Structure formats: structure tokens, C-alpha cells
Amino acid sequence: MDPLKALADAERKPYWLDEDPFEPEPLPRIFGHTHADLAIVGGGFSGLWTALLAKERDPGRDVVLLEGQRVGWAATGRNGGFCHASLTHGLGNGLERWPYEIADLHRLGVENFNAIEETIARYGIDCSFERTGELNVATEEWQLDGMNEVHTIGRELGADIEYLDRDQVRAEVNSPTYIAGVWERGDCAMIDPARLAWGLRQACLQLGVRIYEHSPIKHIVKDGPALRLTAPYGTVRANRVALGTGAFSPLLRRLRYYLAPVYDYALMTEPLTRDQLDSIGWKNRQGMGDSANQFHYYRLTDENSILWGGYDAVYYNGGRVKIDYNQRDATFLTLAEHFYQTFPQLEEVRFSHKWGGLIDTCSRFSAFFGTGYDSRLAYAVGYTGLGVAATRFGANVMLDLLDGLDTERTRLRMVREKPVPFPPEPVRSGVIQLTRWSLARADANGGRRNLWLRTLDRFGLGFDS
Ligand SMILES: Cc1cc2nc3c(=O)[nH]c(=O)nc-3n(C[C@H](O)[C@H](O)[C@H](O)COP(=O)(O)OP(=O)(O)OC[C@H]3O[C@@H](n4cnc5c(N)ncnc54)[C@H](O)[C@@H]3O)c2cc1C
Numbered sequence: 001m002d003p004l005k006a007l008a009d010a011e012r013k014p015y016w017l018d019e020d021p022f023e024p025e026p027l028p029r030i031f032g033h034t035h036a037d038l039a040i041v042g043g044g045f046s047g048l049w050t051a052l053l054a055k056e057r058d059p060g061r062d063v064v065l066l067e068g069q070r071v072g073w074a075a076t077g078r079n080g081g082f083c084h085a086s087l088t089h090g091l092g093n094g095l096e097r098w099p100y101e102i103a104d105l106h107r108l109g110v111e112n113f114n115a116i117e118e119t120i121a122r123y124g125i126d127c128s129f130e131r132t133g134e135l136n137v138a139t140e141e142w143q144l145d146g147m148n149e150v151h152t153i154g155r156e157l158g159a160d161i162e163y164l165d166r167d168q169v170r171a172e173v174n175s176p177t178y179i180a181g182v183w184e185r186g187d188c189a190m191i192d193p194a195r196l197a198w199g200l201r202q203a204c205l206q207l208g209v210r211i212y213e214h215s216p217i218k219h220i221v222k223d224g225p226a227l228r229l230t231a232p233y234g235t236v237r238a239n240r241v242a243l244g245t246g247a248f249s250p251l252l253r254r255l256r257y258y259l260a261p262v263y264d265y266a267l268m269t270e271p272l273t274r275d276q277l278d279s280i281g282w283k284n285r286q287g288m289g290d291s292a293n294q295f296h297y298y299r300l301t302d303e304n305s306i307l308w309g310g311y312d313a314v315y316y317n318g319g320r321v322k323i324d325y326n327q328r329d330a331t332f333l334t335l336a337e338h339f340y341q342t343f344p345q346l347e348e349v350r351f352s353h354k355w356g357g358l359i360d361t362c363s364r365f366s367a368f369f370g371t372g373y374d375s376r377l378a379y380a381v382g383y384t385g386l387g388v389a390a391t392r393f394g395a396n397v398m399l400d401l402l403d404g405l406d407t408e409r410t411r412l413r414m415v416r417e418k419p420v421p422f423p424p425e426p427v428r429s430g431v432i433q434l435t436r437w438s439l440a441r442a443d444a445n446g447g448r449r450n451l452w453l454r455t456l457d458r459f460g461l462g463f464d465s
Pocket residue numbers: 041042043044045046047066067068069070071072073074075076077078079080081082083084215216217218244245246247248249251264265266309356357358359383384385386387388389390391
């Protein structure tokens with residue numbers, strides 16, 4: 001089908017947030033003045049996990065969560081729903097950056113992932129958690145080396161991981177573009193992210209967390225031994241503050257050097273018929289990803305629609321963030337073309353939804369952590385497109401830091417080290433656009449990395465979604 005035609009009737013909103021009967025009523029905004037032991041800014045996965053874990057650790061702690069819009073409206077309610085155990089944006093990235101720590105990071109990631117599954121069961125959260133694993137495919141020869149390395153290291157770390165040759169991978173999911181695959185069976189689940197966020201919200205409320213929506217915090221100042229957070233119609237005086245503000249303008253100025261707001265886009269198809277599904281196999285319903293620099297990710301939903309996202313990671317010059325940028329027709333068209341190239345059997349399938357969302361990219365592609373205001377405030381940001389599960393780990397790190405605890409988590413180099421900052425604008429825009437251009441060229445030229453990418457590699461720097 002002509003991709004333009006296939007996209008013509010698609011709703012311009014995230015599939016997960018479109019008239020879902022599970023969507024809760026809004027909570028009130030903050031009016032007047034209140035006190036709290038802990039105030040959390042941000043109602044995405046980061047803030048929600050922090051609130052829940054804070055209460056689970058100490059039910060007597062008075063916890064307030066302040067969200068500028070609605071809980072889960074941002075990246076948290078718009079993502080691919082790959083709940084992956086990795087804390088490091090994949091094993092390959094973790095291995096490159098923290099080779100001596102990777103075994104611990106892998107184990108802690110799996111423990112964190114198992115705890116998410118257990119929490120979902122304990123609070124009865126209906127978010128279609130399916131532990132199907134993730135199948136990464138190679139579509140070009142040059143991708144095989146990286147894939148083999150991940151497979152070898154994964155096995156050494158005890159992961160349930162299997163290498164599939166061309167016939168085996170196509171027997172799992174049938175695309176003429178696949179030449180091999182690595183299936184990480186155990187440590188990844190597909191979820192409905194909005195329903196997970198709403199379920200966590202409900203669990204927080206049950207435990208006594210006070211949640212205010214439509215309450216953007218404008219600034220934070222010292223107030224004696226505490227901190228004062230100011231929203232348009234109210235203030236909170238809190239002994240401790242946790243920031244889970246993702247890619248949005250950070251309340252702690254220094255974080256701006258490390259974070260770049262990047263837009264990532266996705267499509268949803270209409271539900272596949274039985275015959276259409278049979279034509280591609282996919283009986284084991286794995287999350288899928290390819291191995292190019294500009295990669296796609298895709299998965300099935302409950303109703304056998306395919307979410308198809310990735311490829312373009314768009315940085316608007318100057319780091320501009322606008323609600324309009326959640327739509328980008330040029331990217332939707334490219335994504336649709338790639339969808340039909342991957343699954344020519346599905347040429348009759350149309351798209352029901354098209355949307356984008358903001359990612360908090362940093363130069364090491366995985367979250368970083370720290371404190372401010374004499375350790376009265378902690379932050380966890382920089383998840384770079386793999387934060388569905390890792391935000392729970394980040395929440396525990398923030399609570400360890402705020403409680404002054406010396407834990408295995410806080411001793412990790414990955415937790416103690418900061419990423420290399422991005423240069424200031426306008427150099428930043430130039431550097432990021434040059435990197436994007438170079439990555440696209442590498443994909444088009446058999447994976448060959450130009451001088452610019454090789455220089456970045458040497459310094460452990462990069463740009464990703
Ligand atoms: C299209 C897309 C696909 C993705 N796919 C995946 C995937 O499949 N798997 C995966 O692991 N990750 C994925 N991600 C990334 C993942 O969604 C994020 O890493 C994760 O949701 C981050 O959660 P968060 O709470 O840190 O940020 P967010 O969800 O962005 O939440 C931050 C919240 O803070 C609020 N806020 C900000 N500033 C203030 C303020 N001053 N006052 C009050 N509130 C404030 C915002 O309103 C927002 O609700 C994807 C992201 C996108 C956009």
C-alpha cells in the first residue's frame with residue numbers, strides 16, 4: 001500500500017493514551033502551602049517508582065508527588081513498552097563503558113526486572129506484562145560481529161540467550177530482510193506502559209502518597225534545613241526532594257550540560273487478521289529490534305496490532321521542546337516505508353496511530369545520578385530511550401542517596417560517574433546533527449564509521465535514542 005495512504009487516517013496521538021477505559025480521573029492541582037518529608041517532582045515512571053519505593057521502605061514517610069501535567073502523559077505513556085532488564089541501554093553499551101562492573105550491573109538489572117514483575121503481581125496491576133524476551137535481528141553482514149559479541153558475553157553472564165541463524169530467525173518472525181538474530185529470552189517483557197503508570201499511581205495513592213497533577217514546579221529554593229518548591233498556586237516545604245523530570249528543562253541548572261532532549265517516533269498498525277499474523281509467524285510474541293545504528297523496535301499488542309518505532313532520533317536545534325514536535329510527518333512516512341520493506345506480506349495493513357515523545361539523551365546512553373542542595377535533593381535522569389525498567393533502579397538510587405545509605409548501588413562506578421557533558425549551544429546542535437548524519441552514512445556504507453564517529457568512539461561518546 002502507498003505509505004501515505006496507509007497513514008492518512010491514523011490518529012495523531014499515542015495509542016496507549018487514546019481513550020483507554022483504564023485512564024483515571026485527573027487529580028487536583030496543588031493549592032496553598034503544604035509540608036512533606038519527601039517531595040518528588042515528575043509523574044513518569046521515575047517519580048512513580050520513587051514514591052512507591054519510598055513508602056514501601058518507610059510507610060510513615062510523608063510523600064508528595066507533583067506532576068506538571070497528567071501522570072504518565074510524557075515518555076512514560078508513549079513508549080514501546082519494552083520492559084528490559086538492562087540498566088545500561090543494552091549489554092554492548094554497558095560492556096564498553098563498565099567492563100569490570102558489567103556482571104554486577106547485569107545481576108542488579110535482572111533483580112530489578114524481577115522485582116517489577118513481582119510488584120505488578122502484588123498490586124494487581126493489569127498492564128499485559130508478557131515475559132517474551134527480545135529478539136534482535138541483523139539485516140546486514142556488518143552487524144553480525146556486534147551481535148556475536150553480545151551473545152557470547154550474555155552467555156558468560158548466565159543470560160538465557162540464543163543465537164539464531166537465518167533460517168531459525170525467519171522461522172520465529174518471517175521477514176526477507178533478516179540474516180540472523182539473538183534472542184534474549186528471559187530478561188525482557190512487553191507491557192502496556194500507560195496502564196503500568198496508572199497502576200503505579202493507584203498503588204501510590206493506596207499507600208498514602210499525595211499526588212498533585214497540573215502542578216508544574218517553577219523553582220526550588222533553600223528554606224532553612226528544608227527545600228521549598230513553588231508551583232503556580234501552591235508551595236511544598238520538604239525535607240528531601242527527588243527529581244524525576246526526564247528530558248524536560250531540569251530544575252537543577254547543572255543537569256542541562258548533560259541532557260539533550262531528543263524526539264523518538266512510533267506508529268501503530270490496525271489489528272492484524274489471523275491470516276496476516278500467520279504470514280509473519282511471531283508466535284512467541286518477542287519484542288523485536290534491528291541492529292543498525294538507526295534501529296527500529298517493534299512488538300505486538302494484546303489485539304495483535306504492531307507498534308513500529310525508532311530509526312529517527314530528532315534533536316531540534318537549540319534543544320527546543322514543543323508539543324507540536326510530537327508529530328513529524330516526514331518520520332512517519334519513513335517509518336511506514338521501512339515497515340513494508342520488513343514485512344511485504346502486510347502490504348494491506350494500515351496504521352491507526354502515529355505519535356512521538358521526548359527522550360532524555362545523555363552521552364553515555366544510560367541514566368546518571370547525583371545530589372544537590374547539600375544532599376537534600378537527588379536526581380536520576382538520562383535514561384536515553386531505555387527507562388521503562390531502569391527507572392525503578394534509579395528510584396532506589398535516589399532514595400539511597402537521600403537517606404545517606406552506603407549500598408551496593410551507590411558504590412557502583414556507573415552510579416558515581418557522570419557522563420561527558422555536551423558542548424553548549426550552538427556547538428551542541430552542530431555536533432549532534434553531524435553525529436546523526438554520520439550514523440546514517442555508516443548504516444548506508446556497510447557499517448563503516450567515518451573519522452568523526454571513530455573520534456567519538458575513542459572518547460566513549462555518542463548519540464542515541
Ligand atoms: C517514543 C518512545 C519510545 C520509547 N520506548 C521505550 C521502550 O520500549 N522501552 C524503554 O525502556 N524505554 C522506552 N522509552 C523511554 C522511556 O519511556 C523513558 O526512559 C521513561 O519513561 C522515563 O521516565 P521518566 O519518568 O524519567 O520521564 P517522563 O516519562 O518523561 O516523565 C517526566 C515527568 O516529569 C514531569 N515534569 C517535568 N518537569 C516538571 C516540573 N518542573 N514540575 C512538575 N512536573 C515536571 C513531566 O510532565 C513528565 O510527566 C521510549 C520513549 C519514547 C519517547
